[in-house]
Amino acid sequence: MSIPALADSGLVLRDLAKSYGPVAAVRGIDLTIAPGETVALLGPNGAGKSTTIDMILGLAPPDAGSVTLFGSTPARAVADGRVGGMLQTGQLISELSVRELVAMVAALYPRALPVDEVLAVTGAERFAAQRTTKLSGGQSQRTRFAMALVANPDLLVLDEPTAALDVEGRHDFWASMSEVARQGKTILFATHYLEEADSYADRIVLMARGRVVADGAATDIKSRVGGKTIRATLPGVDLDALRSLAGVTGALRRGEAVTLACSDGDAALRSLLGTYPAARDLEVRGAGLEEAFLELVTEDEDEETAP
Ligand SMILES: Nc1ncnc2c1ncn2[C@@H]1O[C@H](COP(=O)(O)OP(=O)(O)OP(=O)(O)O)[C@@H](O)[C@H]1O
Ligand SMILES: [Mg+2]
The missing domain is CATH 3.30.70 (Alpha-Beta Plaits)
Incomplete structure (x- = not known):
């Protein structure tokens, strides 16, 4: 039998949709990400990136369509530690040091990595003894990254992981990330920055107004929008x-x-x-990126209204 097992299929989104009241945040997304790929979800504010990521992580139920992660549901894949998520918002538990927090997450998962190894690779070891309430924005981001990584997931889903970081912080973050990618993990990250997507992703999925408006190799997307x-x-x-x-x-x-x-x-x-x-x-x-998005979306909507 040469039919590939569903379990090998990475991430599969089928006609995924979600509205918040009258706002159609995600309007029918089809996307397949193969194991080992690093994919950037690129798009302007309000494109639907976070809504998509929340559905992938099982944090928000889709109105329509489906999410399949390694052949199972998001809830199953997250519980098994196969998926690690880093969200755009959300508080870290207070009253704990960074090391304690990461160790607590590690204790929840069957194949967790050694906590010290994760603190080292994410650059969180320098402030591992600090309380989570005493962290800078960049340190919080590193802590979130460590929490996502410690379960030793096959898929990492990161929502604007470098949003709070300065130039040096961004550089360090992507150096850690590249190391993780080399270990064969599948990575999906949301960003506003074409340069970031171009430098660190094999593939760019461009979203605008709840839809995928372009999907291809970074060089290809760059030539389309740059x-x-x-x-x-x-x-x-x-x-x-x-x-x-x-x-x-x-x-x-x-x-x-x-x-x-x-x-x-x-x-x-x-x-x-x-x-x-x-x-x-x-x-x-x-x-500019915003303008290019608008052009692509307009094109998309013209096609829709065509007879
Ligand atoms: N909890 C919510 N309640 C109501 N509307 C929401 C909610 N979350 C998102 N939206 C709306 O859904 C749309 C998509 O938002 P989403 O956060 O997914 O975009 P995004 O691409 O992540 O944007 P950003 O780049 O600003 O993070 C926006 O119009 C937003 O206002
Ligand atoms: Mg967002």
């Missing part, structure tokens, strides 16, 4: 023709105005004017 945007007034030209111009990766239209997403802004501008001299009101802009 390029220039050209806007022009150009009536009556087919979008597919614009998409085939040199340096252009995407095109959309609103009335007479077209917007081109470009991998190479210079080449795109030359080919646009060479092919369509009637193009006017030209605007070339560096596509």
Whole structure:
């Protein structure tokens, strides 16, 4: 039999959805992450990253769809210590030192790592004797990381792990993380930062407004969202023709105005004017991440409303 066991399939999300009252936070996500992959969940504020992560960790029930972790439910996988989560918010238990807290978590899991080893790899050993109420933001983040890691999980799910860290702290954090990734663990982390996703993930899943709007190798996503945007007034030209111009990766239209997403802004501008001299009101802009997200989402919504 060559059918791979479900248990080997890592993380599988199927048509996952969740609303908070009228807010559709997650609107139908399909995603498969193979064991050993490091994946960044990239997106602007409110994209639905934390809601997705909460459902993966079994902290929030989906309205629709399913989460499968190594062939079982989130609750089962978390109880077995196969999944370690690091949340964006939440207090650490007070009245304990960092070492005591990490040891307490370790005691809950069957295949926990030695506490000292985890304190060392996460850089928490320097303040291990300190009370959890006396920690800086960066130290709290390291403590959370140690708590996620000590169960020796196969999958680590981290919600903006470097949010409270300064530049040096970020660097140290990712050095620890890379070490953990080398041990073959599967890692999913949420971030706002394209650079962070590009540097530390094999693959980027771009989310906006509750949907996955792009999913691919970091280099591929970077070229899609890191390029220039050209806007022009150009009536009556087919979008597919614009998409085939040199340096252009995407095109959309609103009335007479077209917007081109470009991998190479210079080449795109030359080919646009060479092919369509009637193009006017030209605007070339560096596509910031937020802007690129908006373009991708608009594209997505245009497709939805298409007949
Ligand atoms: N507990 C909640 N009650 C009501 N609305 C919520 C709740 N949690 C999230 N939302 C809403 O759901 C949407 C998605 O939020 P979510 O926290 O998942 O986004 P995010 O991508 O993690 O954003 P950020 O980058 O700011 O952390 C937002 O519109 C948010 O306001
Ligand atoms: Mg969030």
